[in-house]
Amino acid sequence: MTGLLNRILVQAFKHLPWLGEAWARRYPFLRVAGIPWAPLRKPLAECRLALVTTAGVHLTNQPPFNMVEPEGDPTYRAFPVDTTRELLTITHDYYDHTAAERDLNVVLPLERVRELVGEGIVGGLTATCYSLMGHIDGRHVATLASRTAPEVAGRLMADGADVVLVAPA
Amino acid sequence: MGLVQRAIEERGIPTVGVSLQRTATEAVRPPRTVFLRYPFGHPFGRPGAVAEQRHILLDALAALVKICVPGEIVDLPYRWRRTDFAAAASPLRPPGERWWSRVA
Numbered sequence: 001m002t003g004l005l006n007r008i009l010v011q012a013f014k015h016l017p018w019l020g021e022a023w024a025r026r027y028p029f030l031r032v033a034g035i036p037w038a039p040l041r042k043p044l045a046e047c048r049l050a051l052v053t054t055a056g057v058h059l060t061n062q063p064p065f066n067m068v069e070p071e072g073d074p075t076y077r078a079f080p081v082d083t084t085r086e087l088l089t090i091t092h093d094y095y096d097h098t099a100a101e102r103d104l105n106v107v108l109p110l111e112r113v114r115e116l117v118g119e120g121i122v123g124g125l126t127a128t129c130y131s132l133m134g135h136i137d138g139r140h141v142a143t144l145a146s147r148t149a150p151e152v153a154g155r156l157m158a159d160g161a162d163v164v165l166v167a168p169a
Numbered sequence: 170m171g172l173v174q175r176a177i178e179e180r181g182i183p184t185v186g187v188s189l190q191r192t193a194t195e196a197v198r199p200p201r202t203v204f205l206r207y208p209f210g211h212p213f214g215r216p217g218a219v220a221e222q223r224h225i226l227l228d229a230l231a232a233l234v235k236i237c238v239p240g241e242i243v244d245l246p247y248r249w250r251r252t253d254f255a256a257a258a259s260p261l262r263p264p265g266e267r268w269w270s271r272v273a
Contacts, residue, residue, distance in 0.1 A: 014208045024192035035198050035239040036178040044230055044269040052177070054170045095210045103216030112213070112226045121269045122230065134170055141172075149176035157180050163233050165226075166174040166186040166199075167212050 006093055014096050030141050042162065049117075050126040050161035051081065052152065054134035055100060055107035055169035056092025059083065064091035071138035074148050077131045078155070081110065094135035095169045107169055126159040134169050171197030185232045187212045187225070194242060201236040203229050203261075205245045220254040221247075231261040234268050 058077040066073035090097045100107040116122040130152045136144050174184045178200045185201040188194040194202050214221035
């Protein structure tokens with residue numbers, strides 16, 4: 001029953017934009033101070049791009065994101081950017097990933113970024129992709145902000161990322 | 170998502186985010202965003218729609234170059250399942266401009 005209700009809610013949020021709007025207007029977002037800013041220092045054609053997704057993508061042999069915890073799973077998964085499609089899966093009950101299962105580029109455009117690297121529009125890609133699960137609530141918002149996000153940021157630094165694209169689900 | 174983006178930018182790496190929910194993005198205030206009025210689960214469009222995926226990806230990357238005001242959200246004009254991406258003009262990438270070869 002809970003599963004069915006969840007599936008109905010996921011479809012409602014997908015097809016009725018005002019529902020997402022109503023949710024966002026009531027949601028107690030973490031209050032943030034200021035807007036961080038790092039200027040772009042070199043052309044994209046010379047930059048190493050890193051990808052971060054919150055679409056719940058992970059390697060088939062990695063532990064799936066926790067779908068039981070009602071406040072979401074604030075952990076992340078890392079996988080090589082050149083992982084073949086068959087080795088990736090999606091664990092995320094809070095959006096309809098039918099389309100993403102058919103073509104992962106819909107949420108994580110790995111093939112498209114490789115094409116741009118081939119054309120010289122993007123300088124290159126960092127070796128590792130980072131993936132989170134977007135549905136974070138309650139106490140786990142603080143876990144995400146204070147632990148997971150800084151850890152992922154530190155790893156992106158170590159990876160030599162010059163620019164980062166962050167994509168939702 | 171915006172919180173992760175903010176944390177990365179705080180470490181000194183320029184970031185851009187794709188948003189499907191503008192109100193949430195306005196609340197979390199990430200540094201650079203392209204907003205798309207698309208259903209959840211489709212930040213780069215439809216499966217198999219290579220031109221659409223590429224177009225949105227290029228817009229997001231162009232925002233890294235074009236957005237100079239912290240917190241700016243660029244509204245992408247594309248309409249779900251209606252826009253013809255073979256002919257669509259980008260608000261961030263004028264034809265003929267080599268935006269990827271320059272800084273701001």
